[in-house]
Amino acid sequence: MSTALIPLAILMGLVTYPFRAVPLLAPGFERLPERAKLYLRLVGPSVLAALAAVDTKVIKNDAGQPFFRVGWEWLAVGLCIAIVAMRRSLLIGLVLAAGSIAVLRALGVAPLP
Amino acid sequence: MAARAQPAPGTMSLADSRRRLLTDSLGIMASASGFGLVYGLSARAAGFSPLEASAMSVIVFAGASQFVAVGYVLGGFSWLAIVLLTAFLNARHLLYAAALAPFVADQPRPLRAVMAHVLTDEAFALAIAHFRRIGRADVRGYWMGAIISTFIPWNLATIVGVTVGGSIPDPSRFGLDVIFPAAMGGLAVGLITGRRELVAAISGAVIGVAIGLAWDPAAGIIAGGIVGPFVGMAARPRAGENDRAGQLAFGPEQGHEHAMPYFPQGGEHAPDDPEAGLP
Numbered sequence: 001m002s003t004a005l006i007p008l009a010i011l012m013g014l015v016t017y018p019f020r021a022v023p024l025l026a027p028g029f030e031r032l033p034e035r036a037k038l039y040l041r042l043v044g045p046s047v048l049a050a051l052a053a054v055d056t057k058v059i060k061n062d063a064g065q066p067f068f069r070v071g072w073e074w075l076a077v078g079l080c081i082a083i084v085a086m087r088r089s090l091l092i093g094l095v096l097a098a099g100s101i102a103v104l105r106a107l108g109v110a111p112l113p
Numbered sequence: 114m115a116a117r118a119q120p121a122p123g124t125m126s127l128a129d130s131r132r133r134l135l136t137d138s139l140g141i142m143a144s145a146s147g148f149g150l151v152y153g154l155s156a157r158a159a160g161f162s163p164l165e166a167s168a169m170s171v172i173v174f175a176g177a178s179q180f181v182a183v184g185y186v187l188g189g190f191s192w193l194a195i196v197l198l199t200a201f202l203n204a205r206h207l208l209y210a211a212a213l214a215p216f217v218a219d220q221p222r223p224l225r226a227v228m229a230h231v232l233t234d235e236a237f238a239l240a241i242a243h244f245r246r247i248g249r250a251d252v253r254g255y256w257m258g259a260i261i262s263t264f265i266p267w268n269l270a271t272i273v274g275v276t277v278g279g280s281i282p283d284p285s286r287f288g289l290d291v292i293f294p295a296a297m298g299g300l301a302v303g304l305i306t307g308r309r310e311l312v313a314a315i316s317g318a319v320i321g322v323a324i325g326l327a328w329d330p331a332a333g334i335i336a337g338g339i340v341g342p343f344v345g346m347a348a349r350p351r352a353g354e355n356d357r358a359g360q361l362a363f364g365p366e367q368g369h370e371h372a373m374p375y376f377p378q379g380g381e382h383a384p385d386d387p388e389a390g391l392p
Contacts, residue, residue, distance in 0.1 A: 001164050006164070008192050012178060013172035016178070016200070017229065017230065021210065021229035023207060024217060025225055040215070040342075046313040046314055046316065046337060046342050048234075048304070049315065049317045050317040050338050055297070057322050058326055060330070077295045081302055090300065094140035095140075097291050098287065098288035
């Protein structure tokens with residue numbers, strides 16, 4: 001069994017780990033100024049919303065160029081967000097989101113990605 | 114349908130918050146399993162051995178960069194290009210770690226070092242919501258979100274995908290590809306406790322899509338995560354808005370008699386902490 005790519009995995013791990021570890025291990029992050037604390041408080045909703053939006057609305061074509069996606073996936077993600085906002089249940093939202101897009105694809109209304 | 118009230122940050126009991134965490138984790142587990150399976154299938158198609166595919170899932174443990182590595186290896190790109198792109202893609206983890214750092218500052222350094230390795234999009238989303246609900250860190254809750262819900266399903270699914278291969282139906286037929294963005298969006302909604310968070314979330318999404326279209330999706334995510342909070346900070350909190358979230362997350366507000374510090378003192382536990390009394 002080939003192990004030739006394991007050094008690549010180690011290198012990728014080595015460049016990833018500092019981003020995850022430095023703020024957790026560096027002293028003083030709990031003594032930040034108020035403005036910095038407010039900023040960090042807002043990172044969570046901001047970056048998670050960016051992840052959801054970009055993952056749903058921006059895809060790359062075969063040439064590697066990003067373009068705006070118009071598709072049923074928006075509605076599925078929006079449905080989940082609405083369920084969470086109204087019912088505070090992520091699980092129900094995810095089941096409905098995945099289920100709705102699966103049904104639309106099975107019916108041929110929504111194309112497979 | 115009436116909207117359910119969001120519990121004020123820091124006011125939920127540990128047991129209740131862990132129950133919510135467990136329920137939320139089920140969706141994340143499905144997402145991690147689906148993507149791990151697709152990654153394993155992609156790695157197999159690119160000629161990765163099961164050992165190589167699993168090594169990436171264990172050592173790197175970052176989905177987007179693993180998918181890129183598969184594509185770049187298949188395309189014959191240099192390792193340097195793959196490593197540089199990995200660093201770029203995973204730079205957003207710096208924001209996650211910075212946001213979690215104040216919560217876990219009193220944990221032993223070796224423990225924080227291990228926590229860092231399993232800090233992913235999913236782990237961050239589950240942990241920050243859980244910590245803010247209870248107003249402090251909960252290491253067991255972190256492991257639940259990071260390892261049980263993400264690391265184990267991702268790695269098991271990788272093995273299944275790379276070994277069983279083509280006999281597995283396409284996960285996107287079951288809608289598993291929308292679970293990740295839906296989970297991130299849903300968890301973002303759970304973190305919105307006031308106008309500033311709402312503005313930061315909307316700004317992050319809009320900026321992310323704009324930069325993603327103009328340049329690159331990964332750059333969009335980073336730009337949205339960096340710039341969105343600045344826009345949120347510029348927003349004025351609504352009059353009378355409960356703005357305790359940040360105080361609970363980062364210590365008590367001066368002169369606020371109801372504010373609670375999130376750092377437990379040595380040996381101190383919440384009244385309902387199941388870990389109380391344990392060694």
